[in-house]
Each structure stands twice: as C-alpha cells, then as structure tokens.
Amino acid sequence: MGLFDFLSDKGEQKPVEPAANPAAGGTDFFGNNSNPAATGNSYTVVSGDSLSKIAKNHYGDAAKWPKIYEANKAIIGNNPDLIEVGQVLTLPSL
Template identity: 55%
Template sequence: MAKSAYDVYLDNCLLPVTPEKIQISINNNNSTVNLINEGEINILKKAGLTDIEFEAEIPQVKHPYAVYKDGFQGAGYYFDIFERLKTGKKPFQFIVCRNTPANKKLLNTNMKVSLEDYTITEEAGNGFDFRVKFKLKQYREYGTKTINIKLTVSKPKASAEPQRETNNSPAPAAAQTYTVVSGDCLWNIAKRFYGSGSKYTVIYDANRGVVGGNPNLIYPGQVLTIPAA
C-alpha cells in the first residue's frame, strides 16, 4: 500500500494508520432574535470552539501499511497514550501534515485541543486489531482579571486592573535558549518571548537544524535558540 498523503499526530504520538476521514466542525455562537417591528435578525458573535471527530485503526499486529515512528508497538502502547491524554487535564497539539504524492507540502492543521471522549471497538472481522473513535475539542487559553477596591469614608472608589498574561514577556535583549516541553508549539513560544505568535518564523529560521523541515513538529527536550529582539 502506498504511503498515506497525510500524517496525524496526537501530541507527539503518530497514529500508525491514517484515519479514512476527519470531520472538523467549525462552530459559532451567533444568536437569532425576533424584533417586534423588524422581524428576525442575526447577532454575530465570536466563533465557538471547533469539534473534531475521526475513527482510526490501531493494529495489534504489525502490518506493512502501518507507520511506526519509533518501531513497531502493540495496541496497548497507544491505549496508554490515549488514556494519559484523556485524564492528564492538559491540552495537547492535534497536527495533520498533508503532502502531495510528489511530497509537496500542503496546508497543515496544528490546533491545541483536549480529548473529550474516545471509544475502543473490537470486532471479529478486524482480527486482532482495534478501531478507536476520537472526539476532540479546540482549547483556547484564558486568563482571569483581578479587581482592586479602595474605600474611603467619604467616597468609595473602585478600579479594575486586568491581570497581565504571563505569555507577553518582553522580547529578549540577547539570544538565549529554551527547552521544549509537552504541549509547546512555535507560535506559543514566540508569543511568550516576543509578545506575538506571528514571529514564530524568527525562531524557526534560527533552529532549522533542530526542528527540520516542518515548523509544526517540535518535541519535548529539544533545545531552541531564541534570537535577540
């Protein structure tokens, strides 16, 4: 069987068999209301969280069409990873790398998600192999605000001060290094050091020898150079 046109990663785990289809639902939070004299109107709001569903084969025995990044592993190896992602209470990267038959790179998907549910199915027709259905949901970073209230005898005063995001650190004055941890991506690292995720190309260009040809694939333990501002 020919190599699949795309690879699917859950965190750093490459699925051994590419799903036959992936359903990505981009949701919205728009509201439709009925005004007395105007009829229905649509109130546009910020898009909701994206839902992702797919089903993948997880072999128990080695097949020639399966791909193993670090050598053959049985189904139990992958089940341990799935359970860790489900119960770890941490988001992780969902990555789809797409290539043409000529190995030309196409649009990739790189989204921080949570594993909402997964269902393991075992059927006699599949031999020793399993099928696992996944339900993922997009994860968005969020912060809290602190409110300082100052009271005087004559007149109460209140002021609200947004809590500063820890990711918006000032750009480094000199080059330094950063060790990748689980859940990192170049976008978030650039946001942390430069205040803007769009500057991830600065880090990528300085670390092509470490990262390789795909800026969407970085792994825990890699040491990256963070160029000066």
C-alpha cells in the first residue's frame, strides 16, 4: 500500500485514527507531562526550566516557586536559581 492509497475511491480503506486523545494526558515531545492535573509528586528538570516556570506550569501561579524550593532545598542547594537539567524535584501539593 502506497502513501496515498487511502485516497483512492475503494470505500473500505480509511486513514488510521490516533491511538489516544492527546488532551487526556501523557507526555509531550520533550517528555513533559502534558496534563498538569495528572502530575505525580515529582518533576524532572529540563533545559530552560526555572522554579517559577515549573510553578506556573504545575500550579498555575509562578509566585508559588518557594513551595517547590522549600521541598527540594537538599537537592537544589542554597541558590534557588541554580537548578540543573536532570534533577528530580518533589512537587508538594498545595
């Protein structure tokens, strides 16, 4: 079957439907959870992240970043601006 064979007028062939509804959750292209409401208790830092960006994405409010910092002080250290790619942070419930 060729790439455009499903366009032929055979009637019985249809394009394949997607396996899952992307709005139902899962991960995006970068492996981030695409449904923040279904987020577990951890988050892996990716390039370009900051605690305020993570707070905005997961809590809807960037000003909640100190909650994430307090829960992860042992991992992050004394400077909340120095998070590293690959760190697994605990996201406390609010």
